[in-house]
Amino acid sequence: MDSRIFKERSSVNEAREKFLGEISSLERTDIVAINEGVGRVLATSILAPRNVPHYRRSAMDGYAVRSTDILGASPTNPVMLLIQDEVNEGICCPMNTGAYVPDAADAVLMEEDTICIGDMIEVRAQVHPGKNIGDIGEDVRQNEIIFYKGHLLRPCDIAVLASLGIREIKVYSRALVAIIPTGNDLILLESSREVPPPGKTLDINSLMIGLYASQWGALPRYCAIVPEDRELIRKAISENIDADFIVISGGTSVGEKDYVPEVVASMGRKLVHGVGLSPGKPTALGIIGDVPVLCMPGYPAAGLVALFAFGKPAIRKKGNIPQIPDITVKARLTGKINSREGYVSYARVILEGNTARPLMTAGAGILSSIAKSNGFVIIPENVEGYEEGNEVDVVLIE
The missing domain is CATH 3.90.105.10 (Molybdopterin biosynthesis moea protein, domain 2)
Incomplete structure (x- = not known):
């Protein structure tokens, strides 16, 4: 069934460009x-x-002076100046960095170039007009x-x-992101402090999506868990169509009750279903009215990869936030990384100095593998993995 459903699987770049091309930035x-x-x-x-500054200010600790008064001053030919609160011929004024420079002064002499003798200083260097003075503006x-x-x-x-x-x-305005979790197996995170019964799972995806949405400059709206029912999914989307962006977690694969992509298609347009992304192949992208919809897999690791690949750039575009390049570091692999040709693979690694230790390339449901890792090695779809010892770019998760 998988090969039939996803036989027109989109590449990550094609899917991202198509999705972003449908998104208009907020004007609010x-x-x-x-x-x-x-x-x-x-x-x-x-x-x-x-x-x-709106006044001339001293760039040094020292003395405000008239440069003509100390012309030719040196350690072997010092000039004596009287210290007072105003500057005049033969008279200097003490200065702290940032202090207002009196109008009569045209330079500031560094304290290191003077010797204080009572109420006078011995000047041992000359300065040119404007020296050590920050001008207005x-x-x-x-x-x-x-x-x-x-x-x-x-x-x-x-x-x-x-x-x-x-x-x-x-x-x-910040983009409002509605987060809709789906699945008959989900339990509200807030309602259970005990270990869930077998077959039941805490809804951790909503929290993860919301925290990343906030980090990326948006405002999350957490929605109630929606059972695997076409009309209930449709109702949940309709109730949140006032949002700027909708993220639906779960119900995107090829099972009998994975209704989300077809519901999105019936309410608007399904742009993509099935992406060359590992993990994250069942990702679907759509648009309802002018509201973009990211339908991400329910498995946490796969969902997070889809969120990084499509949610992050979409949230930024919607919110007028500049697309900031990922932070990457060079590292040498301490082990081999396998990947699947035709898929962009997000391999999790742990950075240890200038090396990267592969942690996991498979396991769409194992979120802890991402929490334990420092970053991803993103393997292009036309590359069959990397060998131990290869130098790679590691995209930092945070």
């Missing part, structure tokens, strides 16, 4: 305080309302574009906004 926006802005995406460019010029629309805000960006006196920003 929010006004948020800057301290809530980390990880949000600007919905408009920001112009600097003022200069930073040195960091940011008024009306300069600080960040462009679409910029993903980091903590250091928030600090820049704060320095400009900006307290609120306009950002794109």
Whole structure:
């Protein structure tokens, strides 16, 4: 049955491009305080309302001076200056880094180039005009574009906004992701503290999907477990069609009660069912109205791979979040990795220094193998595995 159902199996790249091509980014926006802005995406460019700094400031600890007063000063030809609170001919003023430089001064002399003698200093170096002074607008010029629309805000960006006196920003709304678990064998995670009876499984997928959705910049909506029934699945989707993205866990394979792909097709369009992904072959992708739907396998490891391959880029596109390349490191394999030709395989490995120890390439239901690993070695569909000693790219899971 599997070969019949999936005889038109899509490649991972084809499936991803087709799916992302159907997704439109959100236009909704929010006004948020800057301290809530980390990880949000600007919905408009920001112009600097003022200069930073807005005054001339000292770049060193030392003394504000007139450069002409110490022209030619050296260890063998020192110049004496009086220390006071104002700068004038023959008079200097003490400076701390970042302090306001008096208008009469045109340079700051480093403290290391002086010897303090009572209320005077012996100057042992000359400075040129502007030396060790940060000019007005040195960091940011008024009306300069600080960040462009679409910029993903980091903590250091928030600090820049704060320095400009900006307290609120306009950002794109977070995508709302509805998470619908399906299966007659599932038990609510919150309702059972005991070991489930044989044949029953805790719904851990919803929690996993929701946590990753949050990490990727979305807002998760957790839905009730839906039994393996066409009309109940249809009802659950209909009740969540107001979401920006729907993830359905389970019911995607080729069993008699795997109804999810056909229900999605009846309500909208099924783009893909069956992907050259290992684990994760039964993944289905669809669109209902303008809401993208990821139907991922119920086996946790397979579901997570499908979530990384399709959910992550889809959530980011929906939420206007820049597609950030995966973090990869080079490592040498301590064992052989087998893969299946025609499938993109996600092999789990443990990084140990500059080596990668293969943990598992099969076992779609064994989530602990991912928790124990540091990352994936993603094997292309046209490669039949890697030999021990090969240098590979390891994609870090976190």
